[in-house]
Amino acid sequence: MSTKSLEASAPGVKHAAPDRTAGAAPSERPGARGVIAHIVVILAACVFVTPLVWAFFSALKPNHEIFSIPPTLIASEVRWHNFLDVFHYGPFLTYIRNSFLIAIAGTALVLFVSATAGYAFGRLRWRGRDLVFVLFLGTLMVPQEVLVVPMYQLMQWLGWVNTPQSLVLPFAFTAFGTFLMRQFFRGIPYELEEAARVDGAGPIRTFVTIVLPLSKSALAVLTVFTFISFWNSYLWPLIVVTDYESLGTLPIGLATFAGQFGTRWDLQMAATVISMIPTTLIVIALQKHLVKGIATAGLGGR
Template identity: 75%
Template sequence: MSTETLTTPTSALRTPRELRRARGAATTPAARVRLVIAHVCIYLAALVFVSPIIYAFFSALKPNTEMFSMPPTLIGSELRWSNFVDVFSYGPFVTYIANSFLVAILGTLVVLVVSTTAGYAFGRLRWKGRDAVFILFLATLMVPAEVLVIPMFQVMQWFNWVDTYQALVLPFAFGAFGTFLMRQFFRGIPYELEEAARVDGAGPIRSFLQIILPLSKSAVAVLAVFTFLTFWNSYLWPLIVTVDYDAHGTLPVGLASFAGLTGTRWDLQMAAAIISMIPTTLLVIILQKHLVKGIAMAGLGGR
């Protein structure tokens, strides 16, 4: 018998049909039942989470007088696709969308810069008091954002930043969550890569830009999506710090404008809510692979 035959894996000597039979034999009936039950549970859970979105979509197509009809119906007497067009004539909805994009993109960029650099300092660099400072920095996560609203508003008044874009972006751009996420990911990168770069003459900044960051695309994508969603859906802080809503209002604040003294246009509000979900949904779909990989490798997969 030749050496090549001895080193050939057993699976390589089988035909595809034999491999399928072997896998089928290894799967017991009990395992198949568990697999079917797991899939059914997943589909039911997905249906539960998607059903409110389906109801909101069809509600956006109803006449306003049928929003609370009894008995409740999923589809109204007519499908008013014009509701999605009337949203833009009811108020400065285009301005709300533009402001939300501006605030979310600028806030995401600032958070990515701050969190990656701080995470690199806490996770890769060695300096005295690093762990103690990190614990204090991490302790800020226990402080609710609502508690910080009044102090931050006073700080915005001192800087004369009330009703400005920087007031909408900067106060929540230096949180500890992004730094913790990037630190956990950076600590999982082998130190030998960075040491080899330093042997070649690369300093900490060059190692960070050319080695650490390129290997952390998945974690950066996770942080970017989480941050974008946070700024996009923020309601309390823009409501407080904004004075001229028609000029600096964001989408969550704009959605509340459909409720007036003369009544609430529920049909237009539902249509506006569906429109506001489109950018974030597309973002999650585009970065889905990076999100799954980044969450698993950053230690946020439920372990």
């Protein structure tokens, strides 16, 4: 006779029914929390997307209907040719080309400087490293507006006023990028470096062949932030550039739609929508590494 039949035939033994409600509540709670989280995320996305949608439909309106009362999302006339009129209003292609060249060159230089400096601060051991790093981070507390005058004087002394290098080099040595890469590098296990050192690899070879390939997510985060920063820079190009026709950037080009006799809001909205396309494509292309990098960069370390 089996054990189950003996337990069933045993007198005086009460068999408790299986408690199905005990496991039901925990399984329902995560589901409810998930629904609430999705609702909150959708509402937040709607809040952030609404200005972009309004800007896009404003770019399709006639200029006199931009501030119509009551406001309307879709105008009486949809003008797709506003996106073409932008390029006839001024040297908009020149502005886009200059912004691309400056943003790509600046991003590449920042990635190189931040990766090498972050490796020196995070993985190499040398005297005074922590003190120098604290002083380096102190530059983050200085606003850009305070540095405009000394940077402009330095550009004058070097003879770089109204040159492309004046738009790139002053912002190549950023403490933010170095800090980001340092924190990520400190989260990489030291055993990997020790194994490479046993195989005869020096610091440079270890950095190129081991550390950098493991840092794609952090580099993606820094790439997106740096590219957007160069792409949207307005104050410094406005000061250091004098020939806007040949060296003007996209933010300066957007300001040209506001003239002495009025503002072409329709063309400015169309130009704004066009200017958002490159940064949006970069975020979409690096989305996988971007999410991973934001989740991990700066959280590790020893």
